[in-house]
Amino acid sequence: MAQKIGMLGSGFIARFYADSIQGKRTGDKVVSVYSRREESARKFAKDYGCDHFATALEETVNHPDVEVVVIALPNNLHEAAVMACVKARKAVITTKPLGRNAEEALRMLKAVEEAGIFNGYLEDLCYTPKFLKALESVSAGAVGRVLWAKSRETHPGPHSEWFWDLEQAGGGAILDLGCHCVEISRNYIGKDIRPVEVMCWADTQVKPIPAEDHAIGLVKFENGAIGQFEVSWTFRGGLDLRDEVMGTEGTIWINNFLRTGFEMFTTGKGGGYVAEKSESDSGWLFPVGDEHNDLGYNHMFRDMFQSIEEGKTPRETFYDGYVVNAILDAAYRSSRSGLWEPVQLPVWRGKVGVKKEQVFTDYDEDYYLVKEELTHYGATKLILKDKKTGKIIEKVKE
Amino acid sequence: MAQKIGMLGSGFIARFYADSIQGKRTGDKVVSVYSRREESARKFAKDYGCDHFATALEETVNHPDVEVVVIALPNNLHEAAVMACVKARKAVITTKPLGRNAEEALRMLKAVEEAGIFNGYLEDLCYTPKFLKALESVSAGAVGRVLWAKSRETHPGPHSEWFWDLEQAGGGAILDLGCHCVEISRNYIGKDIRPVEVMCWADTQVKPIPAEDHAIGLVKFENGAIGQFEVSWTFRGGLDLRDEVMGTEGTIWINNFLRTGFEMFTTGKGGGYVAEKSESDSGWLFPVGDEHNDLGYNHMFRDMFQSIEEGKTPRETFYDGYVVNAILDAAYRSSRSGLWEPVQLPVWRGKVGVKKEQVFTDYDEDYYLVKEELTHYGATKLILKDKKTGKIIEKVKE
């Protein structure tokens, strides 16, 4: 089977999507593209072999050949585009973030669900091959109970001018990059675990903009696990895209971009090579091999299109986009109030009343195990706690 | 467009191929599978949804639905399988190495070319995303003139029993792994540059087999560049798969498997996770994200099938497989004679009479530049050589 796609938008991300969708051996095809600017729509249509292009969004959405609509527009235009799909009863998948805030996101969620149309949330970084394999390991118990899941995305700032405009973007680095990080943490900790409150620091340290260009946030989940995001538009050195997970039985470290086993030094004298997303074209450079695959785009569109074909729910839906927006809303509130702000989730479909897990490991009837350690002289040393007196003792196991 | 494939073989590599071909959004399909053992053929057919299976190779080759034949058989069966395709005038692509030696390979090459059928050589490691991007950079001049191109593939030994049998395999680690390394070097140095002679050390250091389990070889090219291969079935620690390239203006280091930005520690208490190709299931493990893509299978089959569809020559053909076999033949002779052995190429289609490049860089009329260096006190120090007297001097550029 193959999908016929209507693409809303013709900019950087629309091209990235089209490259991912059409770049492999597949029948999936962008059949119509919409852009406000005719010149841009025409060029995109030519480059990707689309039969049709339009400067009115509805024209693409309603085009009879279009089966699924991909929204690749600035944040402030998502809602109107979704509503057009709802009206046309067309399957819709949207770039991240879903809305500029949870209110917008919830309206979109309700609209697509009431209309009964397929909805997918294009959270590519929850589809990178490393992430998918790591998540599978976590689900299989390889790291035990997840205690902390951090994701970091920082780079020297977005490509297109609309990101820097607060009205169009709806926010700064938190909204642009934090949406990835928050959903990554949710996946590791468990999507059914309720995010309870958020503490966030944000500042405009470098850029002449009203939005934040650097932020760090903590998200507390009902089971006691902690999500963390670190986002910035002021990072120097390329695109830093790392996840870290701590569990009671293990650790995961993922580097999606800068240190992936591909290193090149060039004096720059040899010719015109420019490494993508690098900040220089000489010295040590760290390219990735297959950017579309390594950043999750192939696996994401496969999940979306197969879900459509098989009548299944994709891994990431509008509901997930809405939860992410709600968490980010709390982050923005916290960055202004300086308080842990509650995550407001008028709609919540996960578990409720989850308790923090019991944290004690029994050593024997009388003692809890605090720590077991191999000493350099070959013995095993134990730190134990007396259950009754609370006293800590050391014990060497021969 | 989509391809209908007849798969010869149903073992480890046949399954790897089928996973790669059918695993993404594509119409490409294995329609018939052949295995000597009916049980194995039936199981493969069921697992991959093939309409037809056979225990006679010709049945799959000649099946009317089959458009392209993929050979995934032990080395000693390649020639007969190719000849069946020649007879049936079917497009044929073969796993590596092409033959057990250049004589077999040359017969296959001549047969497919005389028959005028499409022929492709499944050299996956010349299709990894990192390799393709590195090669593009080299072609664009990023590292200058290539001086040395090394490839290393070592692991604790192959999966299936036939590899360990000299008659079926035709050789040991040199043939099994060296075929990759040699073709990687040829690509970086230039496929049109003639490999002239080979020096190779090989030994059976650990395994109770008549073939070599460890070998190191040097391949001299007509332009003075050096290819190097390091192969072993005795490596401990997983699959070590690295390339290194030195050029006059740069360096490339690629790690395809063990250090790719994905690190996991697990106590092993958490559950059943086993990292692939790892030698343990606890401690620090280094999985890859998307093995099929990272090891080049997706890009390889795309090149093959698109070349068929567009009537083009793929990147890797039987001719390349034959050149590789000729180089490995010289390596085997050298490992026995202790001499640099000439590469015998009765058919050669590249450049002839290439000279080693002039190696002197002019500094000015009187001096050659030997070296330019930034000192820690900020000045630039030059080492120069007098063109007439040959005397070496130092000069500090303010």
Next chain:
Amino acid sequence: MAQKIGMLGSGFIARFYADSIQGKRTGDKVVSVYSRREESARKFAKDYGCDHFATALEETVNHPDVEVVVIALPNNLHEAAVMACVKARKAVITTKPLGRNAEEALRMLKAVEEAGIFNGYLEDLCYTPKFLKALESVSAGAVGRVLWAKSRETHPGPHSEWFWDLEQAGGGAILDLGCHCVEISRNYIGKDIRPVEVMCWADTQVKPIPAEDHAIGLVKFENGAIGQFEVSWTFRGGLDLRDEVMGTEGTIWINNFLRTGFEMFTTGKGGGYVAEKSESDSGWLFPVGDEHNDLGYNHMFRDMFQSIEEGKTPRETFYDGYVVNAILDAAYRSSRSGLWEPVQLPVWRGKVGVKKEQVFTDYDEDYYLVKEELTHYGATKLILKDKKTGKIIEKVKE
């Protein structure tokens, strides 16, 4: 010149100190050791060739041969030991943290300063060779204005039983590990920049103890820079010791322990090797080369002893230890209140009234520069902001 040292304590850290002090070619010598337990004092004296040992602290402090006293005792005993040195007018250097809280620390600071004795704070991680070189680069402007300085120290928990006892230790992972991280951040951001307030999350996620075993904190400095600490006694995989710095013109990443260019795989069949601070003795292990040097101990004692000899102030003093305690006190308060808590510094010797730097970069008379970027088609793209209207535009520089 050489120093004669009185060592208070004979446990893990005392031995580490003695190994560092006496392990190289030097005349520095531990001449007396104190331990509450005679057996332990005697053994230490024998192992390190001390002429004298004592079970009364004052005996070592007052011993006529002792010129400088090293305090290597549990946290709750620092103050009394310092006071003994004050009384004896002996130079004193103390393990970290200085006090269990800023109140204790301030009393110690005042006492040593009033007594006019040399005082040093043994903050080894501010003396690692990588740290010292990185700090030098930061001071030279290599990364521009520092925006964020993070330090992370996590491992599976401390060696000795007293750390796990709240009364003796005075805190958990924040006090034990955070003291390092906070001082690292202070150094990068500038020791003369006042830490203003702290936000901290802390929890007991795994261990059966009253203290926190995992915490994350943010420290806001008066100039707008942010320090961050990540500490845990629940990490699996060894000792994770990393610093990261972001500046307007650069980035620093330091890994002090787990990935330093030394990798070993062992099946464990070969014999008795155990890698230090590793959690296993087979699989992939990541030892460090020279632990004492790599962790800063050699450079630290050199600074201390040379400062004594030259009558200089060492890099790290009781004043620094007191500031660190004050920051950690705020962290503890914040972890309970959920608020940004002010850092209370009754004594402050750095700058006051520092303003956040102006963050706008001029492009020309009319525009601010938001971002400059190399495109993959070779041009330089600018994002600019109109100074008057605030409008963001894109401009391509040919």
Next chain:
Amino acid sequence: MAQKIGMLGSGFIARFYADSIQGKRTGDKVVSVYSRREESARKFAKDYGCDHFATALEETVNHPDVEVVVIALPNNLHEAAVMACVKARKAVITTKPLGRNAEEALRMLKAVEEAGIFNGYLEDLCYTPKFLKALESVSAGAVGRVLWAKSRETHPGPHSEWFWDLEQAGGGAILDLGCHCVEISRNYIGKDIRPVEVMCWADTQVKPIPAEDHAIGLVKFENGAIGQFEVSWTFRGGLDLRDEVMGTEGTIWINNFLRTGFEMFTTGKGGGYVAEKSESDSGWLFPVGDEHNDLGYNHMFRDMFQSIEEGKTPRETFYDGYVVNAILDAAYRSSRSGLWEPVQLPVWRGKVGVKKEQVFTDYDEDYYLVKEELTHYGATKLILKDKKTGKIIEKVKE
């Protein structure tokens, strides 16, 4: 105790040595320095606080305060300097390589031994902290039987002009860098195992010099182990200094310089920072922390001086330097003859008649074990070889 040193030479390496000797807390002291050029001797004496300097070598050697002579002169001057020490009956330690060839080296060896003076060979890379710890692990059996030990040293060419002069240097990259690599391999494989023959490729690929600027060699040892060296003066990207060891039970990878856990990105706008041995001062740079310690200088001089004081033989002696020269002589002969050239060792003090070890592992009475492997479905697969028929079979262990 402390040593009084006479330094012969005042150039780059003499300064490196003096920094290492005097840089830490020690009484070791350079008391006299010799340089042919008075200006250079005077400056060195001033910089390092030497009481005496000379422009006649014997003056320094014979100076009554000098107890141990350090030779830091061009290769062609080693022998005369050693003979002066012999005459003066002074302890002597010499920079690498010992001689320009084994003939020179053997004369020096005989002379110092007949004179009964202390002799040490300054092979710093056999003293790096990582190397020492790795060697200790190998000795403890952590990697089993060593099969292959490779060392690689490549950079863009030496600092001083005399290296580029064949008469003074005695050779090119093989002699300059290969001496390190060969001794590293010998240590891992066993210094008592006789190096039997050498195969070496060498070429002048880039530099306008009569000596080789790039070479690769294999050294066969009597027990079947293989040493490998890769050396070049044409590498771009800094100083590449890596060792790799393969054993039957493990693997060691050491990176001494370029990837040691210290990474810095700088736009270069911030100021005057220049990373040492880097080829650029912007982009991603990879400094080392403590160059003297990380490159082995501190541990080397400690071993030398303590051996003198304790009347012991240091780890590296003139005998080792002589064996290295003999191996390199064979490498030079091989690079010209194209043959495996025997290592000529008129003096050999290690084992003789060592046999290659038996390579078969028993599985049971009837079978040898070829390989054991964890399958992804959790079972253990065995490859076995029938002891009588030689037939290879697969067996799955439940």
